[in-house]
Amino acid sequence: MKIQLINPNTCQGMTDKIALSAQSVCLYSSEIIARNPAHGPESIECALDETIAAAALLDVIAQGEAEGVDAHIIACFGDPAIDAARELASVPVIGIAGAAFQLASLVSHRFGVVTTMSRTLPAAEHLLHRYGYHHLCSGVRATDIAVLDLEQIQASAYQQLLQECRAAINQDGAEAIVLGCAGMSDLTAELSAALNVPVIDGVAAAVKLAESLHALKLTTSKSGNYAAPLHKSFHGRYQHWSR
């Protein structure tokens, strides 16, 4: 199957990194097509970034659909534009936050989330509510590491990340850790070894869920709220959306 893995920001380094993470866990028969939009912010750390990136990533969804991919993954922990993407897509669309919460709940009674900037906490809280996992989460902690600083993570930042994971376990009662940023996916194994509890990377989780749905021939229901968008005119820089 072809899995389109979308990094919704414009940082090529992060796109390359999550492609490696995905390839390291996917089936031999799966092909990972990693992309990021040509337009938008270089990282997503506040509501402005997310609102712009949401519009931009839909172009990538449309491109993947045109090419006949078998699933789309939105690889930003805010799961931006997931409803619009599901309207556009004929195949499953999976967000990495939702994917991580699902697998974390299968291996723990309570999981903690450790994320980047404090400004992203409301987005994580919102998704816990939307997906129904709030009561299974022991808390969300910010490291205040900037997303782009994960690209070449310094020892001090790694220590800060490790420390928040430990606080989640020892103070909040987390029995597993969900990594709250796609840019942390390359640190999963190291953190898991250090912490001795399951550490869940949403990118890897989403890849396995995409493969699972494909094996079961399950795809986005087009009956109801994820039916194809209504035909209408779009103007200006969004004219290409006119149908």
Place this chain on the structure above:
Amino acid sequence: MKIQLINPNTCQGMTDKIALSAQSVCLYSSEIIARNPAHGPESIECALDETIAAAALLDVIAQGEAEGVDAHIIACFGDPAIDAARELASVPVIGIAGAAFQLASLVSHRFGVVTTMSRTLPAAEHLLHRYGYHHLCSGVRATDIAVLDLEQIQASAYQQLLQECRAAINQDGAEAIVLGCAGMSDLTAELSAALNVPVIDGVAAAVKLAESLHALKLTTSKSGNYAAPLHKSFHGRYQHWSR
């Protein structure tokens, strides 16, 4: 005070209509600056429309900020991009759904919402939860009138709207009606006369709340989640957002 009233779709007719609605209720000292984005969908009726319009309307927020307006109103019942807009703005940003819920709750024990297409129901439900008004709402009903058909509403569509309002009152127990689309604002008086319960138009409600905040010198808190967006590079068609 200067109130920027933003119609997030590109339909000039609707922009003109809501400008009239706003002007008919604002203070003598208030100036209504009604605008719509140059980019985006001509109406907002599904998640794709809303995701694109959200990105597009932020340009109008920025324009209003540059001009020194005293408040922004987002005149689409999904309150799109409200968090990003509050990050960008130094003055209050009010969505018409939230504004309508607030005033409706002051004059009724339970209010009903009557909206356009069935596809917009999840957005209305989402906002009732976000703002905390779900338990005060007797139900959301769709008329399946397309947004643009409100521009020159036919007798049959008006009857359909009236019928759903009556069903909300008689079957659901609504004691007041919230109109679920900015494009219905010109029908408020007529519906109110026909129904004999309070009928709340979010555009008018938002204008009065904007004036209220201004009189009290209350503006968006820049301490916390609505602090100004972080400085970073944006690429492609969003390059103008680089700071």
Place this chain on the structure above:
Amino acid sequence: MKIQLINPNTCQGMTDKIALSAQSVCLYSSEIIARNPAHGPESIECALDETIAAAALLDVIAQGEAEGVDAHIIACFGDPAIDAARELASVPVIGIAGAAFQLASLVSHRFGVVTTMSRTLPAAEHLLHRYGYHHLCSGVRATDIAVLDLEQIQASAYQQLLQECRAAINQDGAEAIVLGCAGMSDLTAELSAALNVPVIDGVAAAVKLAESLHALKLTTSKSGNYAAPLHKSFHGRYQHWSR
């Protein structure tokens, strides 16, 4: 318009103080009629006080109705007797707690409440739930300043109030402060200057909401739960309620 501003306790000093607060923010065309009941407790700080004051304030509502006022404001942070008042009134009835929560939610992502005695905390919590604002509140803090001590506030009490506001911001994550007692309304400007976040006084908020509803010709729905009370006999000291 004529706004009847009701202090539900019998402390004339507080009635005078909130009249000034209301007059300083109302429109030129608004007339503030500030009153307190002849009967009841001199301050409201526990359930007994509130239960007695609730019955007593209804006489003031009836008086205002007889005089043809255009709105009633119940200026005690427990919003006592608000349902019964809405049954009695033909015009809007606004409680200061509900009014403050509404405006606070327009200018912040999370607001904190700072109130008087610890004994009043359950009442504030109850209203946050009733109105649906619990998830938008970062916490309610008591200063343990007695209501009547606000009449001539000492420097030490003011410092205690300021300290709890700061704790709400720095420890609880409040982005705005709601003042949890009508008797604090004269401190709004001073606290706002000191704290650098929006500070919301419910008395001022309620006045602007009353004017907003009046401008929009919105009044209490008499269809449903706020219909006029049923006619029946009352005995003893409540005989005057017989209809």
Place this chain on the structure above:
Amino acid sequence: MKIQLINPNTCQGMTDKIALSAQSVCLYSSEIIARNPAHGPESIECALDETIAAAALLDVIAQGEAEGVDAHIIACFGDPAIDAARELASVPVIGIAGAAFQLASLVSHRFGVVTTMSRTLPAAEHLLHRYGYHHLCSGVRATDIAVLDLEQIQASAYQQLLQECRAAINQDGAEAIVLGCAGMSDLTAELSAALNVPVIDGVAAAVKLAESLHALKLTTSKSGNYAAPLHKSFHGRYQHWSR
């Protein structure tokens, strides 16, 4: 033990009736002292009635305390003034709605409530939330029988009551019926025989709970929110509350 059974309205007939109901189920060693306030409405069917009756019934609590009763029961399905009564009392105060919900939940998976006027539905809903029984209730149904019409119930009204009980069982899935008015207590046995499910009368339930607490030497905690009211001046017709 001495149990003060308070009918919060001024209808002596109802006071006599619930006294009989209580006496028919209490222990040989229990003495039922049934009273109603001298002041207030002759029945409680809307928020105005309840707000006035709440203030009036506190005088009866004080009288019982002075006489050294061992428990107070508030025999109106809205459990009016229960918080203030618990502040005043040194012994347990039990409301009949809360008592009925407790016993109903011990003998059924879901119970239905059948009450008098539609106007009382919000009060019942409020108590289900306050006490935490909302998810165990299959629904609240009104018969629109006036409270005083229960005094000499006609065959037609009884049939209406029976019909709503049957609808609760057959349509809503109720496995037990809670009677939503103290004035229905004399119909418990007849309804139970007719319906073949447990029928719970709150008056009887409250008597047994009062005896239970007494046997276990459990009484209202005076540490925290039910501590004695603060000392202060009351004016006018409430001057007797000054402490």
Place this chain on the structure above:
Amino acid sequence: MKIQLINPNTCQGMTDKIALSAQSVCLYSSEIIARNPAHGPESIECALDETIAAAALLDVIAQGEAEGVDAHIIACFGDPAIDAARELASVPVIGIAGAAFQLASLVSHRFGVVTTMSRTLPAAEHLLHRYGYHHLCSGVRATDIAVLDLEQIQASAYQQLLQECRAAINQDGAEAIVLGCAGMSDLTAELSAALNVPVIDGVAAAVKLAESLHALKLTTSKSGNYAAPLHKSFHGRYQHWSR
């Protein structure tokens, strides 16, 4: 009446202890038949223990039914097997956790729970949600005293228990204490004297509720979810359940 008091673990010492607790509070006319299953764990401290004990205790329910007891009490704070027991029984089945929450809520605004091992916290949390008392609970605290160590409690363990009760009151705001293990029932009076707030033992609470239901002729509804189990074959060591 005959009350079958079931200790679901196989520790005879605990069975004897709770029999004494029950006998010390029951009516003269009540007979306490205290039993424990022949099969299962000697104490219940984790999900494995509870799952095994749940199956084992149903044999005791069946025995009591065959003997014609008038009520069953499940005397383990997890209220194990309560739904299955209610299916089997023609008379009421009461769990001690639910019973304790009910009486605690009648004498306090918020109660705390103090239990044994940390591993039992999720079970207590689950029951607070199931019964609807979560919002009335100030918190659940573990002492990490093993259940069997309560049999001959050491001074140090008692001090640990007392300390957690005090923390519940002073730090969490508990106004009453619910003892979270049947094995603590003999400590109720001593703790109550030391703490000066109501201390509720679920065993005693359940006995009084059983007597209350019996006096009111209320028994488990056999209409709906607690109807008798369907007839079918059971195999192996559960063959005796075949009907």
Place this chain on the structure above:
Amino acid sequence: MKIQLINPNTCQGMTDKIALSAQSVCLYSSEIIARNPAHGPESIECALDETIAAAALLDVIAQGEAEGVDAHIIACFGDPAIDAARELASVPVIGIAGAAFQLASLVSHRFGVVTTMSRTLPAAEHLLHRYGYHHLCSGVRATDIAVLDLEQIQASAYQQLLQECRAAINQDGAEAIVLGCAGMSDLTAELSAALNVPVIDGVAAAVKLAESLHALKLTTSKSGNYAAPLHKSFHGRYQHWSR
């Protein structure tokens, strides 16, 4: 990997059937070991059945652990004994209800559940709450087909099942269907073809999730509530659990 697929009832026919369902979707490298307990009910349709089966299936978990399987699946829609199983297991334990809810939420906005007997509805509702999927479920519908009648399903029963699925879609707004019994797993393809929406079988879903966790080297956290059970004595027919 070795996946132990446990049918918790003693019906060999159902064990064989779900083995086929699992084998038809698992990876080439996965081995399905399908088993049922030697003890317990031949089908699970009420709380008694489930309580007995829960204890019985733990023996199968222990057997699988001794043999070194890589995951356990509990193939009954009530996910019985899942917490105890996770304590016992060193590898993941997945229930088919939770698995089905997860995949259904990835391909629909709202899913419906169609199950067997009405008596099983509370179990399904309980799991929707436990796992946090209640707000994503449009409703649970019973067909009142007995579990064993699914073994050789008659045309009339199949039509009844189809009809309830259609009602879920057309009346409740379901966009996907979750099959509420392991015994329906062989009907998935046929129902999916007939209904034109995604149809999710929990057995298949659980197999893919087990493979996903295995690929990611994620296993049950032994830190916290799923730590190994405490060592203690068990008596009688459960003596083999003594550690």
